[in-house]
Amino acid sequence: MNLNNMMQLDFLSKSSNEGFARVAVAAFAAQLDPTLEEIGDVKTAVSEAVTNAIVHAYPNAIGRIRIRARLYEDNLLEIVVRDWGTGIADVEQARQPLFTTGGEERSGMGFTIMESFMDALRVRSQVGKGTTVTMKRRIAVRGGELR
Amino acid sequence: MKMIAKRTERSLTLYLSGELDHHAAKDAMAEIDRNLDAALPLRTELELSQLTFMDSSGIAVVLRLYKRMQNLGGSLRLTHVPAQALRVLRTAGIDRIVTIEEGEKKS
Numbered sequence: 001m002n003l004n005n006m007m008q009l010d011f012l013s014k015s016s017n018e019g020f021a022r023v024a025v026a027a028f029a030a031q032l033d034p035t036l037e038e039i040g041d042v043k044t045a046v047s048e049a050v051t052n053a054i055v056h057a058y059p060n061a062i063g064r065i066r067i068r069a070r071l072y073e074d075n076l077l078e079i080v081v082r083d084w085g086t087g088i089a090d091v092e093q094a095r096q097p098l099f100t101t102g103g104e105e106r107s108g109m110g111f112t113i114m115e116s117f118m119d120a121l122r123v124r125s126q127v128g129k130g131t132t133v134t135m136k137r138r139i140a141v142r143g144g145e146l147r
Numbered sequence: 148m149k150m151i152a153k154r155t156e157r158s159l160t161l162y163l164s165g166e167l168d169h170h171a172a173k174d175a176m177a178e179i180d181r182n183l184d185a186a187l188p189l190r191t192e193l194e195l196s197q198l199t200f201m202d203s204s205g206i207a208v209v210l211r212l213y214k215r216m217q218n219l220g221g222s223l224r225l226t227h228v229p230a231q232a233l234r235v236l237r238t239a240g241i242d243r244i245v246t247i248e249e250g251e252k253k254s
Contacts, residue, residue, distance in 0.1 A: 015170035022200075040231035047202040051169040097239075105172055107206035109239045116238050 005031070005071040013058045013065050013083070015051075022046040025069055025079060032075050032139040041117040042077065042137060048110040049081035049133045055102050057085025057131060075139040080132060087127040095123065148175055152182045157221075159188035164197030167232075172204040179212055189221040196227035196251070205232065206239045213245050224248065 007028050011017045022043040029042055046067070053065045068080040088094045095115070100108030115121050118135040125131040148171035151162040159182060167175060183191070193212065195201075209225065216223045226248045228236065233249050236242055 015168075018168050018170050019166060019200075037230065037234075040234070043200065044202050044231065044235060047168055047200075051202065051204065055169065104211065105169075105176070105204070105207055107203045107210065107239065109203040109206050113203055113235060113238055117234075 001076070002073040003070055004073060007069050009067045011065055011067075013054045013061075013063045013085075015054055017065075018047055018050055018054070021050045021065075021067060025067060028069050029071075029077055029139070032071065032077060033142065034139045035142075038137070038139055042079070045114045045117045045135055045137075046079060046081070048114050049079075049135070052110050052133070053081060053083040053085065053131070055106065056088070057083035059086065075141050077137050077139055079135045079137075081135075082130065082132045084130040087129055088123070088125040088131055089127050091123050091125050150175065150178045150182075152186075154186050154188075157187065157189040158192075159183070159186045159190070160192040160194055162194045162197065164199075166200040167198060167205040167208065168200065168202050169204040172208055175208050176211060179208070180215075183212075183215055183219070187219060188216075189219070191216055191221060191223050193223065193225045194227055195225060195229060195232060198229055198232055201232040201235055203235065203239070205235065206241060209236070209241055209245060222246075227251065 009024055025046045026039050026043045063085050066082045070078045093099055095111040097112045098108040100106045114135060118137045120136040122134040148165040148167055153160045213223050224246045228247055228249045
């Protein structure tokens with residue numbers, strides 16, 4: 001697969017960075033000429049992954065979160081959200097709808113939304129080492145119209 | 148996130164604008180609680196025409212509001228729900244328990 005472009009972003013796990021992170025990825029993905037719905041899906045999925053890292057990876061501390069976004073041929077967008085926090089003991093369980101350890105402020109729907117809004121989702125985690133969430137989404141190629 | 152409340156009799160309309168994510172959810176919940184405590188409404192409308200973004204944090208906010216309205220013996224309606232928020236709400240199945248009216252606001 002040919003890599004056409006990539007970007008990397010490191011930021012602190014502060015909730016005020018949630019908006020910044022999803023807008024930055026959306027701006028990078030804009031070069032694929034996505035529809036409003038496609039860009040909305042990508043922003044939502046990034047928001048979920050980053051919020052998970054802020055809430056669960058660094059529950060009582062401020063840590064580092066890294067986003068890498070890559071554009072491959074055929075309009076394929078890959079987004080990797082990585083942290084070096086607590087890790088998830090049981091990834092299968094964490095991915096179940098409505099499962100949460102985050103209290104009443106959380107809905108337990110984060111992974112379900114990432115799964116349904118993106119084409120592919122992979123979660124790798126090691127307790128004490130951190131979590132890596134990899135999401136892929138193919139942006140439809142819209143051609144044939146004069147602009 | 149910004150919230151404006153309008154009250155008539157036992158009806159409450161909450162106009163929510165901006166972005167409803169985890170960062171904004173705590174304030175949104177506190178503000179909703181304050182307004183419900185003051186109005187004790189039988190009908191609450193959450194008006195979302197100016198909402199620019201919502202993620203799963205919004206689901207928790209809506210569910211909490213729904214439960215509080217149930218405890219008050221009242222009803223909850225979500226109106227003018229934008230497409231992105233609607234997709235999030237539907238993915239969580241919220242449209243099966245709360246009345247949702249989608250679409251742009253008519254001026």
